[in-house]
Amino acid sequence: MNVDKIENTVAECRKSLxxxxxxxxxxxxxxxxxxxxxxxxxxxxxxxxHVSIEKLIDIAN
Known part of the structure; x- marks a missing residue:
């Protein structure tokens, strides 16, 4: 498992949201x-x- 790749993916999702x-x-x-x-x-x-990515998803919905 590549943790750096996961961190980058989460950061990109946060940016998009x-x-x-x-x-x-x-x-x-x-x-x-x-x-x-x-x-x-x-x-x-x-x-x-700081807000969790889950909270950002809730806000965006």
Whole structure:
């Protein structure tokens, strides 16, 4: 098993999810759907607060 490859794959997935969440207008909709405040979403997306990839997937859904 190649741990470095897995880490790179997870990092790419995280990057893709963040890019998707940042699409124009989507951040406000996500705030409405999830109840997570825009400020908290921004701290997740800017890397100021670590969020699990599972949480990013939940936010993106």
């Amino acid at each position: 963040i890019e998707y969440i940042r699409l124009p207008g989507l951040l406000r909709k996500i705030e409405e759907w999830t109840g997570i405040q825009n400020g908290n979403l921004s701290t997740y997306l800017n890397g100021k607060k």
